[in-house]
Amino acid sequence: MTEPILDAAPALDFDLKSLPKVSLHDHLDGGLRPATIIDLAEAVGHTLPSTDPVALGEWFRESADSGSLVRYLETFDHTIAVMQTKEGLFRVAKEFVEDLADDGVVYGEVRWAPEQHLQNGLTLDEVVEAIQAGLDAGVDAVAETGREIQVGQLITAMRHADRGQEIAELAVRHRNNGAVGFDIAGAEDGFLPARFRDAFTYLAQHNFPATVHAGEAAGLESIQSALVDGRALRLGHGVRIAEDITVEFDDEDSEEGDNADDSIGMVTLGELASWVRDRGIALEICPSSNLQTGAIAGFGEGIESHPLDMLYQIGFNVTINTDNRLMSGVTLTDEFELLVETFDYDLDDLLELTLNAAEAAFLPLEEKEALVEYINDAYANLA
Numbered sequence: 001m002t003e004p005i006l007d008a009a010p011a012l013d014f015d016l017k018s019l020p021k022v023s024l025h026d027h028l029d030g031g032l033r034p035a036t037i038i039d040l041a042e043a044v045g046h047t048l049p050s051t052d053p054v055a056l057g058e059w060f061r062e063s064a065d066s067g068s069l070v071r072y073l074e075t076f077d078h079t080i081a082v083m084q085t086k087e088g089l090f091r092v093a094k095e096f097v098e099d100l101a102d103d104g105v106v107y108g109e110v111r112w113a114p115e116q117h118l119q120n121g122l123t124l125d126e127v128v129e130a131i132q133a134g135l136d137a138g139v140d141a142v143a144e145t146g147r148e149i150q151v152g153q154l155i156t157a158m159r160h161a162d163r164g165q166e167i168a169e170l171a172v173r174h175r176n177n178g179a180v181g182f183d184i185a186g187a188e189d190g191f192l193p194a195r196f197r198d199a200f201t202y203l204a205q206h207n208f209p210a211t212v213h214a215g216e217a218a219g220l221e222s223i224q225s226a227l228v229d230g231r232a233l234r235l236g237h238g239v240r241i242a243e244d245i246t247v248e249f250d251d252e253d254s255e256e257g258d259n260a261d262d263s264i265g266m267v268t269l270g271e272l273a274s275w276v277r278d279r280g281i282a283l284e285i286c287p288s289s290n291l292q293t294g295a296i297a298g299f300g301e302g303i304e305s306h307p308l309d310m311l312y313q314i315g316f317n318v319t320i321n322t323d324n325r326l327m328s329g330v331t332l333t334d335e336f337e338l339l340v341e342t343f344d345y346d347l348d349d350l351l352e353l354t355l356n357a358a359e360a361a362f363l364p365l366e367e368k369e370a371l372v373e374y375i376n377d378a379y380a381n382l383a
């Protein structure tokens with residue numbers, strides 16, 4: 001009983017879950033409920049590693065944590081297998097919205113790759129429509145509980161495949177039916193955004209926004225290509241932009257006991273890092289996922305080595321996200337709690353990170369302003 005409690009609960013005396021949140025980077029096929037996977041797998045005759053919801057949830061988390069990319073990717077084989085029918089897509093999308101709302105999310109963008117859901121003969125347009133119907137039903141279900149949420153689709157092309165143009169056209173075709181942006185996902189290393197240059201040009205010509213996964217499994221070259229070839233308005237993760245930043249501490253400043261605000265030494269940004277910071281390109285940081293996938297391994301070992309704090313302190317447009325809630329076993333509330341525990345973030349920090357996300361949302365200006373006002377009011381009412 002005399003031992004100090006090292007991992008005390010966060011020093012915040014309010015309910016993190018109830019804070020209004022904005023989720024910009026959350027994969028549909030990485031956020032299913034285990035019980036739903038079991039139901040849908042039974043309906044389509046797909047064999048799972050377990051048919052017990054708790055054990056299956058653990059299997060997903062352990063596989064994602066195993067350090068083996070093969071095991072990590074195998075997790076998506078199971079979620080994608082049960083998302084090949086209109087019924088499956090509808091249910092997953094509807095529950096996705098309900099789960100976001102339960103996490104306090106008031107605006108979310110859900111990304112998914114239509115080309116991965118055609119195994120049973122559905123067309124690209126049919127799968128987008130099935131997802132939109134599910135999202136709409138989810139929004140309605142949330143409204144029935146007296147809450148509000150808005151969710152948009154980020155139509156994603158797989159990097160290892162060759163359907164970028166087709167998927168870009170699909171996204172633009174559905175811009176008035178729920179599609180708010182475009183992304184490329186999957187193996188980053190070896191698959192530069194430049195491979196999709198024509199698709200990104202098509203999107204730009206149609207004034208359709210893109211976020212691009214870059215700076216997660218690959219470094220600065222990938223980020224550069226996302227910005228130049230992809231005309232990315234946001235970077236999926238983007239965390240390895242920190243490789244273009246040098247921080248020198250002078251001896252006196254590096255004494256222990258400095259608080260977080262002045263613990264950053266002399267910071268020098270390369271041209272690419274300057275561009276990303278100075279232009280306010282949003283970084284869709286996913287703390288737990290970044291740790292699991294080794295995206296931040298070059299910066300040190302634990303979550304405390306995540307460069308997100310340094311990036312945030314020196315003015316990058318940092319947003320906080322979950323990536324794959326099932327595989328990482330996290331919610332956005334958990335990720336906020338992690339930041340409070342790790343970096344001593346307070347309410348002002350959480351508000352700033354949330355407003356960053358609201359302002360980076362692929363929404364028209366007037367809707368963004370309304371979202372910002374809603375968030376500001378909710379935080380003001382906490383005081």
Ligand SMILES: [Zn+2]
Nearest residue numbers: 027213236323
């Ligand atoms: Zn992602």
